[in-house]
Amino acid sequence: MPVQISPRSEQILERLLATGRGRFGADFLGTPYGADTLVGSADQPEKLVVELERVDCFTFADYVEALKRADNRDEFVAGLTTVRYKDGVVSFANRRHFFTDWAAATPTVATDITTSLSPDAIEVHKNLNQKDSGGLYLPGLPVVPRTVAYIPSDRFDSGVVGQLRTGDYIGAYADDGGLDVTHVGIFVDTPDGPVLRNASSLAADNKVVDSPLFDYLRTVPGAVVLRPVL
Known part of the structure; x- marks a missing residue:
């Protein structure tokens, strides 16, 4: 599988490894x-992108998780393929577009x-990709029925x-029925x-930062928690 990676990202990857x-x-x-560093849509062929000069919250998580699986470049590419794509198949349809795809696919x-952490966890049936306002978040992809559990922020205590x-x-729980989370x-x-290490798009940050966890939780409805298998 060809990899789209710039010379600068190659240098960063060497340093990270x-x-x-x-x-x-x-x-x-x-x-x-x-944002929008990945290449692929219903109309555009998917490419395996490694963009390490800038990241959004999801690609940041992808790269961190792939690095855990790698001692060299080839292992990183293989790990990223596993983390980013269902069944390790590089295609737009197989990309894990939703946070909970990490656990469901x-x-x-x-x-x-999430539900094991608190008796106050709430389970909500959602149709991922189907906007509450109508239409799809990701045209060309199906609607995915899924039950998403979250802990309300005021119950996410010590x-x-x-x-x-x-x-x-x-993940920051999304009120919209078509999304599981809005940030990771x-x-x-x-x-x-405790902090949330995240790629923040806030104007005051616009970079990867450590946000005090409880301060961050006060800005969102609740949280979904996934524990990596590695």
């Missing part, structure tokens, strides 16, 4: 935010542990956080308290 696994995205801190990248592990993925980050337990 040299630092080793298990850094939970720390090497990305300060990386500029950039094969091969499994993570386990949804008791919940105490059960998390550094490296767990947290990595939980990191730091000496200064």
Whole structure:
């Protein structure tokens, strides 16, 4: 599978591989935010893109998870293919467009542990890709019925956080029935308290930052938690 990667991203990848696994995205801190870096649609052939000069919240998670599976470039590419695409098939239809695809589609990248963390977790039946206002988020792709569990932000307390592990993925629950989450980050337990390591599009950030977790949760309806299998 050909890889679309710039010379600068090749250099960044070499550096990331040299630092080793298990850094939970720390090497990305300060990386500029950039949306729409992937190539592919219902009308445009999918390409396996590695864009490390700028990331959005989902590609950031993709790259961090792929790096955990890699000691060299070939292993990184193979890991990224596994993480980003259902059944490891590079195509727009097989791309994991939704956060919970990591747990719902094969091969499994993570386990949804949301309901195990709190008795206050709420399960909502959604039709992913079908906008509440009508139409599709991703034309050319089917509507995906799925039950999505989330913990309301006012119930996401220290008791919940105490059960998390550094490296767990947290998604900001979406009220719209066509989305599972609106944003994704990595939980990191730091000496200064729990943070959400994330590629933030906020004007004040516009880069990968560590956001104090409880401050962030106050800005969203709730959270979905996935635990990586590796």
